[in-house]
Amino acid sequence: MIELGIEWITILMFGSMLILMFLGLPISFSTGAVGVIFTILLFGPGAVAIIPTRVFGLMNNYLLGPIPLFIVMACILERAGLISDIYDMIHQWLGWLRGGVASATVVACTMIACMVGIIGASEVTMGVIALPEMLRRKYDKNIALGSILAGGTLGILIPPSIMLIIYGMIDQVSVGQLYAGSFLPGFLLAFIFITYITIRAYINPEIGPPLPKEERASWNKKFRLLLPILPSAVLIFLVLGTIVLGVAAPTEAAGIGALGALVIAFARRTLSWKKLVSACLQTMKTTAMVLWIMFGANIFVALYVMVGGGDFVQNLLLGSGLSKWGILIIMQIMLIMLGAFMDWVGIFMLCIPLFGPIIRQLGFDPIWFGVLVSVNMQLSFLTPPFGYALFFLKGVAPPEITTRDVWLGAFPFVGLQMIGLILCMAFPGIILYLPRLFFG
């Protein structure tokens, strides 16, 4: 047992965690290992006995139910072919626009984002369907890649979002309000992306030709393309509606969502038992990854808070002499920087317990901050070196697309997301309008 000042504990704990991470130890194990080692160093081996209680508290948490439920819903709908249906439909509806195929991709991603809570499904499926299509039509590579990358990340922000479920659990705020708050920022971002694509395509028609006249569908066909999507749209409307209006708990709504997805998929006769098992296995890989990061990071941060880390960070930020907006901006910059190197689950588990109390003390609205942080974290999917979206797309892109192409494609959209983030910060109404409307 060693006596150490909190400054040294901070440096040593975060330092050793970062070193382990950079050496390639998974985030879940780096945080957990450092947590266990410092528990032993600071309190002796007997104190490790508290860790199972914390792990059990997370495992046995009703509020985390929506994580597997929403993920399995998304995986089932994806395996049943819903995502490609949505793409086909939007493609015909928006194809006449200049840069229309890229804009259609963003709109399709936005619609898919309303049905899934993660980014993998739309990123991969769009990479398989929309990317070759755009390349075939001689779309500019950057626009083609960027629209998929940026559109796909909306999945993590727009409800049903796994991110906001976890935020709600950590900061103990209502998930319904967070969901209500994240619709408008999500749509705003999609709008910014489409505006950018359209402006670029009107300045230089070469980079995004519209669909040729002979390939455009008749109105009759356009409406027929809507039909296969209708049942899922009704389902999602019910699921999100009940959560946002506070009728049902998110877990209950997510359960019905998963069951509904099963029913729809079987009714469409596109889901075999084999596909269902593969959807479930995919769900479990993602769920286990998220939960084990939560276990490890919880062990780490619970220890850090116990030795006085929360007060230390609070005094550091509040005593810095900055205004409350200054502190907020510092937090956002810290999150962007962390996001470039780390997974968002880890960042949430480490930062939100520390930032949450400060935000309340500064008099900001916790719901507003929660959605703002999520918009910020959405950036982390696009910022190299550690950007999930980049890996996902590179994984399914044709071989002539290099990693450099993918990074370059993401670049302008990172800037656009920054604009979105700043708008949400400057005009809190964008986030708070809907929660105030629904919850008063």
Next chain:
Amino acid sequence: MERLKKIMSAVDKVNLFTGHVMVYVLLLAVLVISFEVIMRYLFNKPTNWGHESMTLLFAVLYITLGGFCHYYRGHVRVDILFSILPIRVQAILDVFTSLFFFLYILALTYYCWLFYWSSQTMMGGGTIFGVTVPGEMSFTDWGPPLYCVKFMMPLGGVLLLAQGINWFIRDLHMAVTGRRL
């Protein structure tokens, strides 16, 4: 060597099998929570077990799947530095960092075992091979046994540990010989 390979592939199979068992747990949990919601909101007859059984099913799922996820190397890592290194150097780094992995998971498994055992011997339960079991029950109206869920914690730890040893042997082989095992 052949024997070692057999043991290693057995470990892989056990974790894959766990994954396939959990498919049914996941689907069961979906059915349980949907049933609860339908009873509650359509028939106004909420059950006293729906929410808790779903939560416990998921608890089992989360903790036992650590090894399954590790089989695919699915635990996400920061690979800025890592991915640009030659495979052999990656293996050397993995061998080194796995010491921390083992420390964490060993400590977790051992203390989870104590945690489970104290739950098993709570409320006048205990002695396994001479039978007379029951231990800790949940304090809810329904009151399901908690000790069997807590037993999954050391079990999940062992599954992850075994998969970690598998990867450790493979990485060590790669680090020493430069070939895949």
